[in-house]
Amino acid sequence: MNYGQSFSNVTKVMKSSLIRELVASTKNIPGLISFAGGFPAPATFPKELLAKLYQEVVSTQGSEVLQYGASSGDSQLIKELIKWEGFDLDPSEVLVTIGSTNAIYNYTRSLINPGDVILVEAPTFLGSLVVFDALQAEIQSIPIDNDGLDLNQLESTVKKLRAAGKNIKFLYTIPDFHNPGGVSMSLQRRRELIAYADRENLAILEDNPYGRLRFEGEHLPTLYRVMKEEFPGTNVVSETVTFSKILGAGMRMAFIKSDKEMISKMESWQQKINVTPDCVSQRVTARFLAEGHMEGHLKMISAYYKPFLDQMLKSLETHMPAEVKWTKPQGGIFLWMELPERMNADEIFHQAAAKKVSFIPGSKFYPEGQEKFNTLRLNFSYSSLEQIEEGIKRLGELLKAL
């Protein structure tokens, strides 16, 4: 049997993960310092506490949690999630999902017919681009600046696309500690965006993996919270939150808040495809929240990461040539670098690998045909402080030479 001939059309053209390929291509270089991946630091996983909770949950509630569970998610967890969010939410506005990737898939699956348009930020999270592509959406990107999405460009793009008869289904945005952009959307812009989206009937999918990983500065309310608190008449925003960078990506725990009708459709997809999220991990997460561990844990993670961000910013200041610019995030795990226009980070990637340092070329974070090649992403959550200094020094020397 040659399965290759039988693959569906979308499977035939499906791309492999460019980031995984890039990371794999440098895996065997001895002494390589990598700023390429997006992994959280294993030191931030609450291992002992989780071990205790998994043990307790399975031994005391095993008959229930080892059984099939509700496809909308564990009601105990949903109750705790609503308390954690701290504002008025009905359980029917929440769906537990298998990572945010699944929330993004269920949301997109519920709305997109082939050829419908999804607006994304330029740059944006590659994992979501892959989902949108697989579901045959047309993807149109809108630039971001230091305050997040450029609303003027958004307005003109929406006008242009609608005038051309395009069906824009939603805008996908990462307002907090953008991956890969490192920037956060200002509060003023959050308000303006919701008012605009409400006026224009434009749904917004807010992806929020990093909002609670703020190391300094003032906490900003999510778009979803701003909508709930300041725009009571509208339901345009949905927000997905993952525990991947908080508890452990391997638990695959996340949830999405949305309009009730949307939740019900997304739940139907979840029921058909996944049956239910992992019932054991859901109850463990519920216990973690109910026993009050989250606040202290988040403080620990922020305190843990801050020196790594500070070190990266300091090393960049010391070693980068004057023509190079970078974002200065107050949280999250990435920052974004812009090189002079004439430089191409796809090419520099290979030269950097020869100097034993790696990053992800920025072009991977744009829809096909809309790339900017003079950009790159740096991760600061995985290397040691010494490696950050040495790796940025190597990269700075290479860029100076170029």
Ligand SMILES: Cc1ncc(COP(=O)(O)O)c(C=O)c1O
């Ligand atoms: C912006 C963004 N969205 C979604 C995800 C995926 O999260 P999950 O592990 O919950 O699927 C990530 C993970 O890196 C991310 O950075």
